Amino acid sequence: xxxxxxxxxxxxxxxxxxxxxxxxxxxxxxxxxxxxxxxxxxxxxxxxxxxxxxxxxxxxxxxxxxxxxxxxxxxxxxxxxxxxxxxxxxxxxxxxxxxxxxxxxxxxxxxxxxxxxxxxxxxxxxxxxxxxxxxxxxxxxxxxxxxxxxxxxxxxxxxxxxxxxxxxxxxxxxxxxxxxxxxxxxxxxxxxxxxxxxxxxxxxxxxxxxxxxxxxxxxxxxxxxxxxxxxxxxxxxxxxxxxxxxxxxxxxxxxxxxxx
Amino acid sequence: xxxxxxxxxxxxxxxxxxxxxxxxxxxxxxxxxxxxxxxxxxxxxxxxxxxxxxxxxxxxxxxxxxxxxxxxxxxxxxxxxxxxxxxxxxxxxxxxxxxxxxxxxxxxxxxxxxxxxxxxxxxxxxxxxxxxxxxxxxxxxxxxxxxxxxxxxxxxxxxxxxxxxxxxxxxxxxxxxxxxxxxxxxxxxxxxxxxxxxxxxxxxxxxxxxxxxxxxxxxxxxxxxxxxxxxxxxxxxxxxxxxxxxxxxxxxxxxxxxxxxxxxxxxxxxxxxxxxxxxxxxxxxxxxxxxxxxxxxxxxxxxxxxxxxxxxxxxxxxxxxxxxxxxxxxxxxxxxxxxxxxxxxxxxxxxxxxxxxxxxxxxxxxxxxxxxxxxxxxxxxxxxxxxxxxxxxxxxxxxxxxxxxxxxxxxxxxxxxxxxxxxxxxxxxxxxx
Amino acid sequence: xxxxxxxxxxxxxxxxxxxxxxxxxxxxxxxxxxxxxxxxxxxxxxxxxxxxxxxxxxxxxxxxxxxxxxxxxxxxxxxxxxxxxxxxxxxxxxxxxxxxxxxxxxxxxxxxxxxxxxxxxxxxxxxxxxxxxxxxxxxxxxxxxxxxxxxxxxxxxxxxxxxxxxxxxxxxxxx
Numbered sequence: 001x002x003x004x005x006x007x008x009x010x011x012x013x014x015x016x017x018x019x020x021x022x023x024x025x026x027x028x029x030x031x032x033x034x035x036x037x038x039x040x041x042x043x044x045x046x047x048x049x050x051x052x053x054x055x056x057x058x059x060x061x062x063x064x065x066x067x068x069x070x071x072x073x074x075x076x077x078x079x080x081x082x083x084x085x086x087x088x089x090x091x092x093x094x095x096x097x098x099x100x101x102x103x104x105x106x107x108x109x110x111x112x113x114x115x116x117x118x119x120x121x122x123x124x125x126x127x128x129x130x131x132x133x134x135x136x137x138x139x140x141x142x143x144x145x146x147x148x149x150x151x152x153x154x155x156x157x158x159x160x161x162x163x164x165x166x167x168x169x170x171x172x173x174x175x176x177x178x179x180x181x182x183x184x185x186x187x188x189x190x191x192x193x194x195x196x197x198x199x200x201x202x203x204x205x206x207x208x209x210x211x212x213x214x215x216x217x218x219x220x221x222x223x224x225x226x227x228x229x230x231x232x233x234x235x236x237x238x239x240x241x242x243x244x245x246x247x248x249x250x251x252x253x254x255x256x257x258x259x260x
Numbered sequence: 261x262x263x264x265x266x267x268x269x270x271x272x273x274x275x276x277x278x279x280x281x282x283x284x285x286x287x288x289x290x291x292x293x294x295x296x297x298x299x300x301x302x303x304x305x306x307x308x309x310x311x312x313x314x315x316x317x318x319x320x321x322x323x324x325x326x327x328x329x330x331x332x333x334x335x336x337x338x339x340x341x342x343x344x345x346x347x348x349x350x351x352x353x354x355x356x357x358x359x360x361x362x363x364x365x366x367x368x369x370x371x372x373x374x375x376x377x378x379x380x381x382x383x384x385x386x387x388x389x390x391x392x393x394x395x396x397x398x399x400x401x402x403x404x405x406x407x408x409x410x411x412x413x414x415x416x417x418x419x420x421x422x423x424x425x426x427x428x429x430x431x432x433x434x435x436x437x438x439x440x441x442x443x444x445x446x447x448x449x450x451x452x453x454x455x456x457x458x459x460x461x462x463x464x465x466x467x468x469x470x471x472x473x474x475x476x477x478x479x480x481x482x483x484x485x486x487x488x489x490x491x492x493x494x495x496x497x498x499x500x501x502x503x504x505x506x507x508x509x510x511x512x513x514x515x516x517x518x519x520x521x522x523x524x525x526x527x528x529x530x531x532x533x534x535x536x537x538x539x540x541x542x543x544x545x546x547x548x549x550x551x552x553x554x555x556x557x558x559x560x561x562x563x564x565x566x567x568x569x570x571x572x573x574x575x576x577x578x579x580x581x582x583x584x585x586x587x588x589x590x591x592x593x594x595x596x597x598x599x600x601x602x603x604x605x606x607x608x609x610x611x612x613x614x615x616x617x618x619x620x621x622x623x624x625x626x627x628x629x630x631x632x633x634x635x636x637x638x639x640x641x642x643x644x645x646x647x648x649x650x651x652x653x654x655x656x657x658x659x660x661x662x663x664x665x666x667x668x669x670x671x672x673x674x675x676x677x678x679x680x681x682x683x684x685x686x687x688x689x690x691x692x693x
Numbered sequence: 694x695x696x697x698x699x700x701x702x703x704x705x706x707x708x709x710x711x712x713x714x715x716x717x718x719x720x721x722x723x724x725x726x727x728x729x730x731x732x733x734x735x736x737x738x739x740x741x742x743x744x745x746x747x748x749x750x751x752x753x754x755x756x757x758x759x760x761x762x763x764x765x766x767x768x769x770x771x772x773x774x775x776x777x778x779x780x781x782x783x784x785x786x787x788x789x790x791x792x793x794x795x796x797x798x799x800x801x802x803x804x805x806x807x808x809x810x811x812x813x814x815x816x817x818x819x820x821x822x823x824x825x826x827x828x829x830x831x832x833x834x835x836x837x838x839x840x841x842x843x844x845x846x847x848x849x850x851x852x853x854x855x856x857x858x859x860x861x862x863x864x865x866x867x868x
Binding site: 238244248 | 711712714715718719722738739742743749752
C-alpha cells in the first residue's frame with residue numbers, strides 16, 4: 001500500500017497548509033509588498049523603522065497606545081537602533097506621572113528611556129468615549145494579533161475607498177476593501193505628506209504605510225532578527241550533526257547487515 | 261506453631277535476602293555504588309544490553325523522541341514558570357515580558373509553545389504505529405491503556421497551558437471547554453462553578469489552571485515511567501508482529517537502537533527548529549495575542565489543531581450531552597481496541613483488508629480535523645456526521661467483524677525469516693520511512 | 694547475535710572518528726541549548742534599564758539621613774556634622790581592616806552616600822549603635838564608623854559606595 005501511505009502524507013501536508021482564515025471570505029486578497037523582514041535572512045530596514053516610529057508618534061499615537069513598549073526599546077539591537085542620546089531626547093519629549101514624592105504627592109516629570117510609551121488615553125473607557133464608542137486597539141502586538149499580520153496592516157492602511165453605491169454606511173463608519181465586512185470605524189489615517197520625513201524620503205501614503213507596518217512588525221516581535229539568525233545557525237548545525245549521525249547509524253548497522 | 265517444628269534447625273533457619281551485597285557487573289566506584297543502589301545495573305540491563313527486535317523501523321524511534329520532547333517541555337516549562345504571573349491582570353503582560361525583556365525568553369517561550377504541538381504530532385504517529393502493527397494485543401494491553409491515559413493527560417495539560425497566556429483564545433477556549441461539564445445532568449452547573457471558583461472564567465480559574473498545568477504535567481512523567489516499565493517486561497512489538505525467539509531475531513539496544521534513534525531525533529529536531537524559528541506562530545491563532553476580553557467573543561473560536569477532530573465530533577451532534585459523550589468516547593474507543601480486535605495476527609502487513617480500514621480511519625481523522633476548523637453549518641455538518649459514523653463503526657463493527665472474517669496472508673516463522681522475505685520482495689511494507 | 698566485526702583496523706578508526714565527532718558536536722549542541730536556560734535567570738532588560746535614580750538632598754538636615762531604594766537595595770544618604778567629618782578623617786589607616794581614607798569615600802565631605810547592605814551576609818545595619826559612632830549590624834554584630842568603614846565584627850569590607858554624581862548642589866544621581 002505504498003501509494004495509499006503517500007496519499008495520506010500528501011493530505012497531511014495539504015491540511016496543514018489550509019490557512020485557518022475563514023474571515024477573509026468576502027474581502028479582497030491582501031496586498032503583499034516585499035518586506036525586508038520576510039524570508040530566512042529577513043532583517044528590518046533601520047531607516048524604515050525610524051520613519052515608521054515617526055509616523056506612529058505623529059499620526060497613530062493620537063488614538064492608539066503601545067503600552068508594552070518602552071522608549072529604551074528604540075535603541076535596542078535589532079530595532080530602529082536610535083542612539084542612546086537620540087532615545088533620551090525622544091523620551092524627554094513626553095510627560096509621565098510619577099510619585100509619590102517625599103511629601104506624598106504625585107508629580108509630572110519628563111519620560112526616561114525606561115518608561116513605557118505614553119498612552120493617549122488613561123483607560124479603555126476614555127478611549128471609547130473619545131472615539132464614538134470604538135476602541136482603538138493597543139498596537140504593541142498588532143502585527144501578530146491579526147490574520148495576515150504585516151500584510152493586513154499595510155492593506156488596511158491602503159484599503160480606503162469610496163463606498164460602492166449599493167452599500168450604505170452609518171455615520172462614523174468608513175469603507176475599507178480589505179477589512180472583513182468592509183466597514184471600519186477608523187477614519188482614513190494617512191494622507192499625503194501627513195508627516196515630513198527628516199531624511200528627505202517622499203511621504204507618500206504607500207511609503208508611510210510601508211514604514212509604519214515595518215515599525216509595528218518590529219514592535220510585535222522585537223527579537224525577529226535574532227530569532228532568524230539563531231535559527232539559521234541552528235539548522236546548519238543540525239544538518240551537519242544529522243548527516244554525521246546518519247553515517248554512524250549506517251556504520252553501526254553494517255556490522256550485522258553487511259550490504260544494505 | 262507446634263514443638264515438632266523445632267526438631268530440625270534447617271526448618272527454622274532460612275537465608276535472608278538483605279545481607280546480599282554484590283553481584284554488580286561493574287567494578288570500582290561504580291560497582292560500590294551499584295551494589296548499594298542498583299541503578300547502574302538496571303540501566304545496563306534495560307538500556308545497553310536490552311534485546312530489541314531487529315526488524316524495527318523508524319516508527320519505533322518515536323518513543324525516544326517523545327521522551328526527549330517531554331524532558332524539553334518540562335525544562336522550558338520550569339523556566340517560563342519563573343517569569344509567568346498567573347493572575348488575570350498580569351498574565352498577558354507577563355508573557356509579553358518574557359517575549360520582550362527576559363534573556364532568551366522569546367526562544368524559550370516559542371520552544372515551549374511549538375514543542376507542545378510537536379509532542380502531539382509525535383504522539384499521533386506513535387498511536388498510528390500501535391494501530392497499524394497491532395501493538396495493543398496480548399501481552400501489551402496494559403501498556404496500551406497506560407498510553408491512552410497519557411494521551412488524555414496530555415490533552416488536559418495542553419488545554420490548561422493554552423489558557424495561561426490569557427489571550428482571547430485562551431479565555432474563550434477555557435470558557436467553552438469548561439462549559440462541557442455543564443452537560444452533565446443535575447450537577448453539571450455546580451461542577452462548572454466549582455471548576456471556575458467564580459461565576460465565569462476569571463482570576464481564580466487562571467490561578468488553579470496554572471497549578472493543574474504543572475501537576476498534570478508531572479503526572480504524565482509518572483505514568484510514562486509505568487509505560488516504560490511495562491515495555492521492558494513485554495518487550496517491543498515489531499513490524500512483523502512476530503515475537504523474537506533467539507538472538508538471530510534481535511539486536512542489543514546500544515549501539516544499534518541508540519544510533520538509529522539519535523538520527524531520527526535529530527531529523528525531528530530539525531523540523532521542529534524550522535517551525536520554531538521561522539513560523540513560530542503558524543500553529544497558533546492570532547487572536548491569542550489580543551488580551552482576554554470577557555465582553556467580546558472572537559468571530560471564530562477554533563481549538564488548537566490537535567483537538568480539531570474531537571471538536572468536529574462534538575459539534576456534529578445537536579444534543580449537548582450526547583455531543584460531549586461522543587467526543588470523550590471517540591478517544592476512549594482506542595482503549596477498547598485490545599478486546600475488539602480478535603485476530604491473532606498482530607501486524608497489518610499480513611492483514612490486507614484490515615489495513616484498508618486503518619487507512620480509511622486515518623483519512624477520517626484528517627477529514628474531521630479539517631471540518632473542526634470550518635464553521636458548523638451546511639455541508640460541513642453533514643460531512644462531520646459521516647466522519648463520526650465511520651469513526652465509531654470502525655471500532656465497534658468493522659474491527660471485530662474483520663478480525664473474525666479476514667484470512668491473513670501467509671506468515672514467516674520468525675523475525676529473521678521476515679527480514680529475509682522483505683529483502684526478497686515477498687512482503688509489501690509501509691514505505692513512509 | 695551475529696555481531697561479526699570483520700572491519701579492517703583502518704575502517705574501524707574511521708568509524709570511531711565519526712562516532713567521536715558526532716558525540717562531540719552533540720555535546721556542543723546540548724551546551725548551546727543550556728545557555729539560554731541559565732541566562733534567563735539573570736536580570737532582564739527592564740531591570741537593567743532602571744539603573745539610575747535622582748535624589749533631592751535639600752530636605753535633609755545636618756546630622757540626619759535619608760534612605761532611598763536603588764536596585765532593590767537601601768542607599769543611605771547621610772549629611773554629616775562637622776564633628777563626624779573630623780572624626781572620620783582623623784582615623785589612623787593602620788587601625789582599619791579595609792584601609793581607605795575618608796576622602797576617597799565621599800565626593801563632598803558633608804555628604805556620605807552608602808549602599809546600606811552589610812558586607813558580611815547582606816543585612817541592613819542601623820545607625821547610632823556600636824562604639825564607633827556609625828552603624829551596627831543587628832545580624833552578626835559588625836560595627837562600622839561614620840565613614841561606613843568596618844571596624845569590628847565578621848564583615849570583611851567597608852560599606853560599598855555606589856556610583857553617584859552631583860547633578861546640582863542639592864541633587865545627586867545614583868547609578
